[in-house]
Amino acid sequence: MAGTGPQKYPGASTAYFYQNRFGGDVMEVNVVVLHTTEGRNLPDYGGGASAPNLTAVPDFANRRLRWYQHFDIDRSSRALVNLSGGVATNTLNVVQVEKVGTCDPATHKKWQAAGLAHIYWPEAPDWALAGVAEFLRWMNAQHGVPLTGPSRWPAYPTSYANGGGQRLSFDQWEAFKGVCGHMHVPENTHGDPGAIDFPQMIALAKGTPTPPPEEADVALTTDEIDKIAAAVKAKLLGPDLVRTIVGTDNILAAPDGDTTNPYWAWGSFVTSEYKKVARIETKVDDVATKVDAIALGGVDLDALAAKVADLLAARLAQ
Incomplete structure (x- = not known):
């Protein structure tokens, strides 16, 4: 054939x-x-x-x-x-x-x-x-x-x-x-x-491949559930809480090594710095008033002004 x-x-x-x-x-x-x-x-x-x-x-x-x-x-x-x-x-x-x-x-x-x-x-x-x-x-x-x-x-x-x-x-x-x-x-x-x-x-x-068998649901034991719960609790209540929930974008390490609140958002950081500047401005005004009060006492005002400037610069650098 x-x-x-x-x-x-x-x-x-x-x-x-x-x-x-x-x-x-x-x-x-x-x-x-x-x-x-x-x-x-x-x-x-x-x-x-x-x-x-x-x-x-x-x-x-x-x-x-x-x-x-x-x-x-x-x-x-x-x-x-x-x-x-x-x-x-x-x-x-x-x-x-x-x-x-x-x-x-x-x-x-x-x-x-x-x-x-x-x-x-x-x-x-x-x-x-x-x-x-x-x-x-x-x-x-x-x-x-x-x-x-x-x-x-x-x-x-x-x-x-x-x-x-x-x-x-x-x-x-x-x-x-x-x-x-x-x-x-x-x-x-x-x-x-x-x-x-x-x-x-x-x-x-x-042209009709058999689908893979579906994986059967497996029940967790009580011990396995307790281990998972403990791991989640340790993660969420630990020092990395902020990192865990929202990540680290737009988050700064706390100034001065604050361990109670180790991560600051930008808004909190700017607010804190604004308050510091306001306090410094108040102190500058106080110094200016005192300088005016002693201006007639024969004090070397130029030397005093230089001293005040040094003190202010040191304060602002903190």
């Missing part, structure tokens, strides 16, 4: 295209099989001998997947085991996608401890899950692959062989259409891609 529809995924690089070397059967795909490479970089697949149709490589800097195409969409690739005497696997209308990263929690823990950037697909970031979903949406629109799949996606290593009871029988496999994992294909033992968030991936592919 000749393949129909577009054969190259838009934006995918063909720098590692192996179809000219390995050929493959022409098909009309109706199944997508998802794998994980269990590595951190684009594999060489033995020069293409075990390559899928496409590989999705994470670009962490740009939070996206970079796609590499190795075979046409409607051409059989080589990433599945196919035993003699059973059913067809690679050639049964299947397009295969390897996702760079791991589904193995032990590998994830090791890479994480070493500080190595990677995707642990059971906990894939939103952008990675969305990148796979975009491919599935395209496969549905351009090749009619149903956006459905098996209900069981057990975590690795339970998924190895058929530990989670997820692997399809021969009859189920031959009748299957949709999206599945390497873990579901008969004649194979691999357990990838593990417990990926398949419902969310399909929801994204359909």
